[in-house]
Amino acid sequence: MCNDYRLEVDIASIVEDFDDLKIKIKMPEGTPNVAARADINISDVAPIVRSGEGRGSGELVNRRWSWPGQNGRPVYNFRSEGREFTSHRCLIPADGFYEFTAPLEPGQKRKTKWLFTMKDHPWFCIAGIWRSHPEIGEAFTMLTMEPGEDVAPYHSRQIIPLPRDRWADWLDPSVPAEEVLGLLPKGSLLPLQVYPPAAAQASLL
Template sequence: MCGRFAITLPPTALREAFGYREQPNFPPRYNIAPTQPVPVVLPHDGGRRFLLMRWGFIPGWVKDPKTFPLVINIRAESAAEKPSFRHALTRRRCLMPADGFYEWRRSGTGRQAVIEPFLFRRPDRGAFAFAALWETWHSQDGSEIDTVAMMTGPANGTMAAIHHRCPVILDPRDYPAWLDPDATPQQVQSLLKPPPDELLEAVPVADAVNKVANDGPQVQEPTATQAGVETPRHARKSARPATDDGQGSLF
């Protein structure tokens, strides 16, 4: 399950990558957590628009969100059959931009268990997009909350050494098809597949990422894996230095 991700590229780079019309200005985020506002790209008037949504999908029929489990990941294999997600899969598909996400590898049991965080990113540090579904939840007092969750599927070869599930990362050539409001769930089902093994590299990082309050470049600093635990074949030990360019705050 993907429970943390990152957006550290400048806003201009994301706008160029996803082609939305707005010009949002936001700071780098290294450790985005569930329930926080996250950028979403939607189809709009023949183009695309940028919007912030709450990471944590709430179906429209839910009366009290407190009684509904926090949904940050949606299984691609069953979304079309689940009442909570099938309407969103039909009409409310979107992109969740990112340039990294984290997963934890568990080995051993009990007090001997070892839990290691890994950063997954493109070797060229470029942006990518999770396939995602969104919904607007309406409260009884008339207020609204736009909510979103990413799609997940079986792990690819790079992820399999760490976790058995992987976010669905769309090929940029498939963005138009995924965002097409006239496409049916059956037509887009073929897009919900594991990313190519070579798309991502796995970088072992320190456990600073475990704490939500840590949201700076230090959470992506590579580190040696713990003794006796094999590093996956796609792991890298290099990282570009992260900088703070003084951009304004948005989320």
């Protein structure tokens, strides 16, 4: 499951794109201080857009990725099947997410790292939820489902990137989750091998 993603787009572009979709974004805690990051890892703080007051609105805030589960392990992914999510929904801005597979070649110690980006947009939003935890405060997690054709060769589960016409619906908890959460068409997500680099991989062949 996804334990690493990328966000290099700036906050101004995020707000502008939401405005183009007629989704009014408020920043109740001020403009989030967000630096471009190639890797956002579990327990890092990153921006989310959570449901606002009424349809067509959202709040942009910085929150921690994952909260402690009952077994002490971080809850960074959460199964979506059979759940309604009638509150505490959020959108997680990203311009890529990573999956890891077994090493491609003998002697390669690290897993092979793949970056998935959206074919038709420079950035996108992942469906998530947030919770308040007594020890760490508010935190978010990414929802998952059975993989689509683009991700299935790399992992048995996948996070849920949402097309832009579903962002407002996900921020509206009155819209049933099953009407919003779903897989993108084949070819929507583009995988790129980032480790080992192409040059290093060529030297192994």
